Amino acid sequence: MLLGRQATFGWLCLFKDGKNIKTIVYIDGYNLYYGLLRGSNLKWLNIVNLFASYVLDKTALLVEVRYYTAPVLGRMSDDPRSTQRQRQYLQALKIMHPKTLIVIEGKILASKPHQRLVKPIPQAPELQIVQVYDFNEKKTDVNLASDLITGAWTSAYDQAVICSNDSDLEGALAAVKRHHPKLRIGIVAPIRSGDHRHISGDLARNADWKKILSVHHIAASQLPLSIPNSKLTKPESW
Template identity: 35%
Template sequence: MTRTTVYIDGYNLYYSRLKGTPYKWQDVAALFRDRILLPQDPGAELVAIKFFTAPVKASYARHGEASVRAQTQYHRALLAMSPGLVQIINGFHIFEPASLPSYQADTDPRKSNMSRVWMIEEKQTDVNLALHAYRDAVRGACEQLVICSNDSDLEPALRMIRGDVPGARIGLVMPLRDKAPADGKVPNKRLTALAHWVRHYIRDDELARSQLPQNVPTKKKPASKPSHW
């Protein structure tokens, strides 16, 4: 058995694959263990799933406070459905005023045409994922690391794992559709070059078959799927 840990960039998974679909109430344990790992490596033993995200800001979310409640319900459901397996590691968002070039079609950005905007950034998600993966590799916490992200910021971490822990196996799962979308998102070649194996997409049928129950029992009241999901 190959002890395997899955590292999920929750932001990347949501915005690149789940947004605009009816599959947001996703059981990540079922998805990665049964739909992805089992066919790829039947000898894999899933020992941990680390889900990296940041709390939603109601003032910026499309559904306001309902978005905050939806995320809370989802995290409660994940932890209750797979106790001891799923971990949620939070970063945070920052909002800062900034000056950026105004957009004009067919024109390069210019300092002479600046606008004041709010800069919204998700902080620590990438660095948390990179550090957890590297630490787990060097400590021998797992033999296979499966990264679910298409973010090139993770390239240095994967390169260091390959160099410092040559016995560790790296799998890469791209949170993309199986057909090229209109937005033109494609697998990041800088990441795929460092993986031992790559899953270039997650299919709709895999997402559909990996949904959490409508109501997930917890030690308190059930965690329920949000109505707008």
Template identity: 30%
Template structure:
């Protein structure tokens, strides 16, 4: 079963990898293992990775964070991953002041903040999945058809896209891999599951440890070396 994966890179990083020593994740290897576990006939046909450039001025490690992201992207590309870029928007706004967890937020007590927001990623993923589904109906030999789409995200904003694909292309199998670590108590996104044939609710630390890139990934140009602080 030919399978195409659509990955929300920020959802994976902050939901699965942040605060761990597993950031040098070999996504193609991990996804192949999960797909094969779900159905031994699954074959990885395409992997699409969606993210936005790190903003050094707002990153924890400044330019190092941007360099680490760039290095990881090079490692993904050499493994055949197709990378799609969104953007960030930084703007000034007012937000309720945090006093304590016992004090509710109030519009009567607001402070000025800089708000950094990732833009376009959800829309890009939704459009890409729908276009992929549509292309299976026109212009491709049946032997090259994608038979399964797998979304790697726990973002319920993706629900309308899955609903549209399920309605218009009922023959296409849909899977969900929620990028949550095992042992962290989070409820699975029910609105995503509603439109999926199967859902993987978490990824274990053992899986993350097994599916790591080698410290040096060779590319056609400069090797991609695992960042020291990863």
């Protein structure tokens, strides 16, 4: 195996037996959303083109993009149309990339626990405990971690690229590197800071290369306003 480093971009160019290396991208959808997309007008994102055109080195053979998400709960959203927009988006991605993209869905659990206030509310100083809505995404990190490990043991990839900054994935990355040291792992952090020090150290120490997503590249990787061969269009608002 020959290795050539491109230090400017922070990743490794890898050649295995003279061929491009087989690469799978694992995307934590909620980490990407809350890390970069929330509050922006860039949610109509073509995640496959983003990684193929702007993240991966030319030597990477992209065989699969695995997108981990969970259905939005309309009854708990500020806008009940959120569920429809999410379905439109996932359908658009599947139509655009039927052979490359795989969507793996977990679930959102809603609860209404009682929580103690950190600071008193001036208008109601007698309040010490309030009831709140709480939303927890289930299965996303577990599904991603188990698929990452399974892929290593089944030789599904030569290189795994993880789009997340969630330190809960540390154990899975460490297991892959410990038992399959020849496999390459890249971390692509969906964070607003351009400083590499804001990438989770727990993830970075188990990675061969790391990179921060560029908002400019996200803007250049939007889906078309109208999806070809379908009635799907970009939602007017998010």
